[in-house]
Amino acid sequence: MTITTSIDNDKLLWMYQMMVTIRRFEEQSKREADAGKLRGMHSSVGQEAVPVGVCAHLRDDDYVLGTHRSHHHCIAKGLDLNAMMAELLGKSTGTNKGKGGTMHIADINKGMLGANGVVGSNIPVAAGVGLSARIRGTDQVSVVFFGDGAANQGTLHEAMNLAGIWKLPTLFVCENNRYAESTPVEYSVSGESIAERASGYNIPSVIADGQNVLEMYEIGGEAVRRARAGEGPTFIEAQTYRYNGHFGADNPLTYRTQEEEDYYEGRDCVERMKAHLSQTKVATEDEINEIDQKALATVEEAARFADDSPFPDPEELTTDVYISYP
Amino acid sequence: MVTTETGTRKLSYIQAVNEALRQEMERDPAVFIMGEDIAGGAGREDQGIIDSWGGPMRLTKGLIKQFGKERVRDTPISEAGFIGAGVGAAATGLRPVVELMYVSFFGVCSDQITNNAAKMHYMFGGKIKLPLTIMTGMGAGLATAAQHSETLYSIFTHFPGLKCAVPSDAYTGKGIMTTSIRDDDPVIIFQNRQLMGLPASTHVPEDPYTLPIGKARITREGSDVTLVGIGFTSYLNNQAADLLAAEGISADVVDLLWTSPLDEEAILDSVQKTRKVVIVDEDYPRCSLATDISALVAEQGFDYLDAPPKRVSPPHTSVPYSQPLEAAYMPTAEKVVEAVREVMA
Numbered sequence: 001m002t003i004t005t006s007i008d009n010d011k012l013l014w015m016y017q018m019m020v021t022i023r024r025f026e027e028q029s030k031r032e033a034d035a036g037k038l039r040g041m042h043s044s045v046g047q048e049a050v051p052v053g054v055c056a057h058l059r060d061d062d063y064v065l066g067t068h069r070s071h072h073h074c075i076a077k078g079l080d081l082n083a084m085m086a087e088l089l090g091k092s093t094g095t096n097k098g099k100g101g102t103m104h105i106a107d108i109n110k111g112m113l114g115a116n117g118v119v120g121s122n123i124p125v126a127a128g129v130g131l132s133a134r135i136r137g138t139d140q141v142s143v144v145f146f147g148d149g150a151a152n153q154g155t156l157h158e159a160m161n162l163a164g165i166w167k168l169p170t171l172f173v174c175e176n177n178r179y180a181e182s183t184p185v186e187y188s189v190s191g192e193s194i195a196e197r198a199s200g201y202n203i204p205s206v207i208a209d210g211q212n213v214l215e216m217y218e219i220g221g222e223a224v225r226r227a228r229a230g231e232g233p234t235f236i237e238a239q240t241y242r243y244n245g246h247f248g249a250d251n252p253l254t255y256r257t258q259e260e261e262d263y264y265e266g267r268d269c270v271e272r273m274k275a276h277l278s279q280t281k282v283a284t285e286d287e288i289n290e291i292d293q294k295a296l297a298t299v300e301e302a303a304r305f306a307d308d309s310p311f312p313d314p315e316e317l318t319t320d321v322y323i324s325y326p
Numbered sequence: 327m328v329t330t331e332t333g334t335r336k337l338s339y340i341q342a343v344n345e346a347l348r349q350e351m352e353r354d355p356a357v358f359i360m361g362e363d364i365a366g367g368a369g370r371e372d373q374g375i376i377d378s379w380g381g382p383m384r385l386t387k388g389l390i391k392q393f394g395k396e397r398v399r400d401t402p403i404s405e406a407g408f409i410g411a412g413v414g415a416a417a418t419g420l421r422p423v424v425e426l427m428y429v430s431f432f433g434v435c436s437d438q439i440t441n442n443a444a445k446m447h448y449m450f451g452g453k454i455k456l457p458l459t460i461m462t463g464m465g466a467g468l469a470t471a472a473q474h475s476e477t478l479y480s481i482f483t484h485f486p487g488l489k490c491a492v493p494s495d496a497y498t499g500k501g502i503m504t505t506s507i508r509d510d511d512p513v514i515i516f517q518n519r520q521l522m523g524l525p526a527s528t529h530v531p532e533d534p535y536t537l538p539i540g541k542a543r544i545t546r547e548g549s550d551v552t553l554v555g556i557g558f559t560s561y562l563n564n565q566a567a568d569l570l571a572a573e574g575i576s577a578d579v580v581d582l583l584w585t586s587p588l589d590e591e592a593i594l595d596s597v598q599k600t601r602k603v604v605i606v607d608e609d610y611p612r613c614s615l616a617t618d619i620s621a622l623v624a625e626q627g628f629d630y631l632d633a634p635p636k637r638v639s640p641p642h643t644s645v646p647y648s649q650p651l652e653a654a655y656m657p658t659a660e661k662v663v664e665a666v667r668e669v670m671a
Contacts, residue, residue, distance in 0.1 A: 063418065097451030104449040113417055114450060118441050124407045125442060128414020128422075135358060135396055135420060142414070155437075158407030165402065320452035321486045323510045325587055326540050 005218045009282050013291065015056055015213050016273045016283075019048040020295040022072045023270055025081060028299045029071065029088060029102075032306075033248055038088050040248025041102040042069035046211075049269035050175050050238045051076035053216020054143060057224040063111045063129045065122040065144045068103045069242075070115035073145050077112045079105070085302040091309035098312045099320065113142075119180075120146060120153030123172070127159040130168030130233070141227040143171040149180025151194045160201040160235070169227035171220070172198070172235045175210060177242035182255040198235035210240030211269045214276070241265075327592060328543035328583065330497055333529040339522045342496035342530045343385050346503035347423065349534045351393050354421065357507055358397040360408055361425030365390035368400035382427050383463055383522055405435035409460065413442045416458035421507060426462040429516065430476045443512040444487035458512045461503070465518040465558055465608060466645045467656050475645035475652075477609035479516045479556075480618070483585040489513040489539065490586040494560035495521065496528040498583055501537035508536060518558040518608075540587030544596070548576030551666050552596040552603040554619060556582040559606040559638075559657055566606075566662035575666065585615055593619060594627050601632040602669045606662055611639035633669045638662055 026045045033040050047069075055064065055076040066073040074084060079095060087094030088102050095105050106114035113129065116122040126144030133140040150156055151174055163170045174194050178185050191197065198205035204226075208219045216238060223234035241264035245252045252261070277283040283291070337345065351357045364386040366379030380387025390398035401408040405426060412424035426432060432439065439460065446454055466475035483490050489511050493499040499517070506513035545560065546553075546567040555563040560581040567577040578596045582589060597603050603623055607616035616637040623635045640655045 065414075095451070096449060096453070099451050100449040106446075106450040106454065108417075108450075108454055113414070113454075114446065116442070118437055121410070121437055121441060124410025124438060125414035125417070127407065128411030128416075129418050130414075131411050132415040132418040132420050135415070140418075155406050155410065158402075158404035159410070161402060162404060162407050162411060320448045322489070323447065323452075323455065324539075325489075325511075326538070 003214045003218050005221060007217060011056060012277060012282050015052050016277060017291045017295060018052045018076055019213060019270050019273060020292055021298060022048045022075045024295050024299040025075060026071060028303050041088065042247050043244040044069050044072035046243035047175055047177055047240045048072050049213035049216050050210045050240055051145060053213045054173060054220035056217055057221050060111050062140050063113045063142045065113050065126045066115040067146055068117045070105060074105050074112055078110050079107050079112055081298055081302040082305040085306035086309045089306045090311060091306055092312040093309040120150040120155040123155045123159040126170055127162045127168055130163065130170035131166060133169055139228040141169045141171065141224055143173060145173050145175055147180060148176040148185040148194060152188055160198060160203055163233040164201040164203050167232035170233045171223045171227060172233060174237045175240055176237055177240050179242055181246045193237060195235055195237035203233050203235050205235035208236055208238045210238030211267050213269055213273050328537055328541050330543060331529060331531055335529055335532060336526040337496050337530040338526040339496045339499045339524060340384050342500035343503050344387060346500040347386060348389060350504060350507045356419065356421045358420060359386060359423045360399045360401055360412060362401055362403060362427050364425055365398050365400050405431055406438055409435040410438040412458050413438055413456065416456045417454055421457045423459045423461060423507060426460055428474050429462040429464040429478045430473050440485050444485045448487055455510050456512050457510045459506045461515045461517055463519050464516045465520055466652060467520045469647060469649055469652060471647040472644035479585050480609055480614045482514050488586060491584050492516045492557040494557055494581050496530050500530050501535055504534050505536040505539060516557060520558050521561060540584045540589055542580050542582045542589035542592040544579060545581045546577055546579040548578040549600055550575045550577065551669060552578045552580060552600045553606060554580045554593055554603060555606040559608050562657055562659050562662060563606055565659035569659060569663050570666060590622055597623055597627045598630045601630055604636045604638060604662060604665045604669060606638040606657055608657055611642050614639060636665050636669050638665045
């Protein structure tokens with residue numbers, strides 16, 4: 001796909017920095033898990049470009065809704081790394097005060113309305129956020145990320161139909177990373193693509209190279225523009241790849257080949273963007289190294305912050321069940 | 327303890343709840359209503375068609391004409407979709423009232439209720455507000471058979487994070503609706519369909535009013551036996567109390583109004599006074615509100631009791647279609663009287 005949008009250098013550098021930061025954060029999370037400080041997490045390594053390209057167009061008062069595999073969504077939406085790492089470790093300084101963990105990270109002030117541990121569960125919620133913007137008369141948008149697995153969950157279809165009849169300002173972004181746990185997408189999806197399902201609900205759709213952040217930026221930008229202008233929802237199928245297993249200890253070579261992994265890792269979104277910045281002279285090698293170092297430093301700082309933070313007080317077990325419960 | 331106002335302004339249950347919805351929508355532009363056929367004939371305004379139904383139980387009649395179709399919104403048959411949308415709207419500044427037409431349909435949307443609405447506030451460390459109200463029709467006795475006659479409040483009471491309210495007449499119907507809409511936690515209101523069909527016989531104040539959350543009321547005072555009921559069984563307990571009075575037995579009737587929070591104090595105070603308790607519940611007998619209250623009374627009221635707690639519940643079966651079978655299924659005032667005779671013996 002030819003990218004026709006011209007993108008500011010600042011934005012290009014931001015997108016590169018975001019993707020590198022996500023990558024380093026996920027690597028650090030894995031180290032924390034190996035050290036026994038968290039039981040495990042669903043790594044988003046390989047998928048960084050998808051939320052970065054879309055979130056580049058979002059404001060703090062636009063809302064993103066995620067999945068069980070949402071660290072990259074959260075970071076791209078601007079959540080604080082310290083608070084995120086603390087949340088993974090169950091500390092009281094976490095985004096959710098340690099009470100939600102990796103699958104439920106949320107920060108409403110930054111428009112992250114939560115990761116969600118049930119496949120497909122957030123999709124109707126995102127439609128409701130779009131409905132809320134419509135009823136309140138604002139130009140806010142909602143973006144829901146979900147996977148190829150969720151594409152077969154009834155909630156997607158119900159929410160698309162609602163978004164279609166009510167012209168909701170909602171982006172449906174399917175991160176097709178080719179696997180639902182161990183089940184390949186060619187097996188589970190009846191049809192040539194996931195994107196084509198949207199036409200059944202009268203929603204325009206597009207298939208994107210989810211490993212190309214520039215393409216995600218261009219496609220995401222048009223979808224956000226449409227939503228803000230009251231033109232309704234868009235469905236984006238971002239084709240990407242999950243480098244690691246579904247969760248922690250999963251060894252994906254038990255259900256896929258090294259050859260396939262090598263192919264996708266050979267078109268890595270971070271490396272491709274680094275090459276693009278270099279080739280187009282947006283950044284020198286030194287400047288790129290500086291971004292890399294800075295990303296690593298912020299992640300290391302987050303790890304220290306999380307380690308130094310306390311666990312929640314025992315009383316926190318029974319708080320926040322309700323706002324009030326006389 | 328809730329006291330009932332007295333007066334001469336008699337409304338039916340439907341009129342009372344309709345009034346509550348209208349008044350809250352007048353007061354607060356963030357309130358909107360969503361559900362199947364809550365207006366009816368959606369999309370045909372250009373043919374002069376509007377407000378054809380006003381709700382499957384007529385609770386929302388007239389509202390679309392007053393507030394328009396953005397705030398009184400008919401939905402397709404997509405419960406997971408629109409109840410989940412209610413969660414999203416509640417999280418982002420609105421106060422949705424969403425109708426689940428029959429509580430028996432919860433199976434198609436339970437994830438949105440039990441995994442999202444109930445849990446988001448806790449999982450997000452208290453950093454979100456979900457002022458969502460779900461109203462749902464429930465109850466047997468109307469020949470609608472197994473899939474349209476359940477009660478099920480015990481299932482939702484089970485989940486931390488949900489509040490559950492069960493009005494027992496027009497007065498509490500309006501008060502609970504107003505209270506639930508104004509409350510910032512997710513509330514499910516279980517509206518009994520037999521109660522909806524009763525004639526206007528209860529005084530309902532015109533000005534908006536709220537009721538204290540989780541507080542029961544005493545609808546008959548007595549000292550011989552405690553009758554605990556909720557929703558339709560509160561109505562039955564009042565009838566039973568009147569029958570018992572004719573036999574010289576005075577019943578203290580506790581109308582719970584809420585299953586979560588539960589007014590444990592009201593129940594135990596009454597049992598302390600009467601020393602005998604009959605718990606009357608229309609829901610299935612296993613793992614029910616009745617068993618929950620039996621455990622409460624047995625644990626915390628043991629010293630007060632002259633007899634074990636007695637439950638009046640339907641049998642462990644689905645609700646039958648045939649009228650004589652359904653009549654045998656349902657609790658009745660006579661069955662309550664019979665149960666009282668047993669504990670008094």
